[in-house]
Amino acid sequence: MELPEPGTVAWRLAVAYGAEGGFDALWSAFLEAVDPATVRGLLLGPWWIQDYTPVSEALTRIVADADRFPALEGLVIGDVSFEDCEISWLEMSDVTPALAAFPRLTDLVVRGGNGLRLEPFRHERLTHLRIETGGLPAEVVRGVAASELPALENLELWFGVDEYGGDATIDDIAPLLTGTRLPALRHLGLQNSEFQDEIAAAVAHAPVVAQLSTLSLSMGVLSDEGAAALLDGQPLTHLKRLDLHHHYLTEAMQERVREALPGVDVDLSDAEEEDEDEWRYVEVSE
Template sequence: MTERPSHWDEYTESYAGLPVAFSPLPEESSPPDVAAWRIHGSDWEHNDSPKRISESFDWFFEHVDTGKVTAIVIGGWEDSGDKDSGEIVARLADNADRLPGLRSLFLGAMTPEENEISWIQQSDVTPLLKAYPRLERLEVRGGNGLGFEPVRHESLRTLRFESGGLPARVVRGVGDSDLPALEHLEIWFGDENYGGDSRVTDCAAVLTGERLPALRYLGLQNCPFADDLAAALAAAPVVARLEELNLSMSAFGDAGAEALLSGQPLTHLRRLDLDHHFVGEEMMARLVAALPGVEVLLTDRQSSHGDWLYVAVGE
């Protein structure tokens, strides 16, 4: 992945390099042979579309040659602030035999205008990986009620969690999973006021990289304990094989920058992303000078409120 996703992305035009088609299509429209299918069922999105996501699934399985489908975007579902994604996960898992080519899946593509990221009710998404052993890309928005159990998956190359408050059990579940093909891992920790209860210790297995031998992009983002995390990264074995380290959207300040500068070399990185940060000008200059040839992103500098440093995405 080369794009920098945002929790405002709806994926209504393109996803996974494909144009998006909506389920259901307007009457008398012929389904395209190649598309990422967007399945949704919410009052917010389209007045002429089903209000229940189950109806959109019904149309999809009735009218689309699902054997050709490689990408699906799950948008909003009715009462997504109260009703979790369990039925959606089950519907996808139960129909895996009808989707043999599915490689990319986004679950919960809702903007804050439809439902704040911390209000989206998710569920355990592990059944998706068990049902789709050839899935290469799994992305989830919303951390409320989210579960991820340790799993071995041979094909997954991209795993992303966008959250305003990610449960620590998800972070530990990822770290305890065997993901030999995973190249891109992105975790948005979020605010403890919205369920983000992770600590540095929960990241220990990820930082060793033992179960992530192919990892080249590590995003530990939207992190309220970013300075402590930077201190752990300074000696983390996984860093040596990375091409990009992303600590953006975080409560990252001078202490974190000093920790990175005092730790293992980072000059092998292609990019160090620290956008939305609290680093002082002198320390910013030191970071850039210490990493010649590395693209160091230090835009969107924030002003602290006393000792309070904050993440970019909470509610």
């Protein structure tokens, strides 16, 4: 087939199940078929042949050829649906080298938390960072919180559950809530958490909120307790949007939220109910 101009599309690389040569062969074929000099977006799909293997080898190959991609702005590590691998089964690794290798990168999405590492870093151009997991390691949260990101406008973290390695606490998040290292931040998503009420209570008094346009505390187990703490804190009427979808709020509390924020686009969809054992579930775990 005739391929499009390299800089006009994002290129998704996916190893076919059982393919000979694995990612090395795929990467070599890609570089032969496409001039990488103007490629602006790369999406790394399944990188294994049969058994799930860490993403480290594929990332090492990509990073080794970073100088051939001077225009790269967007990188997705783990563009994998549940049909190929559940999010918490993905075998990840240290993704910090990718940030160092691509100084022009503006958008980074990482999907998968098993074995994920991220060291504190400084990046001058990164504007969007999203880490999607069913269990986010605390050291990754601390790595993000300790990083210098002067251009970052959009930060989204999916915390997941302890069963899949989500061991972060509210103390790990605290440095993010000051906004000190995130002067350009306009959207903050602290989502998919088993301690969503604690997050809401901390956000209610967090200095970073004043600079935000949108806030997401969605996908977790937010209850009336957390929503009340959020409303009893600093004003949120400056927000354009507040995303609370997938929550455990009563109808009365939902109405209270709407009445308190009449000019804010509030997403209260996907209201959940506790099961008979009073269990609450985050939206994404396994």
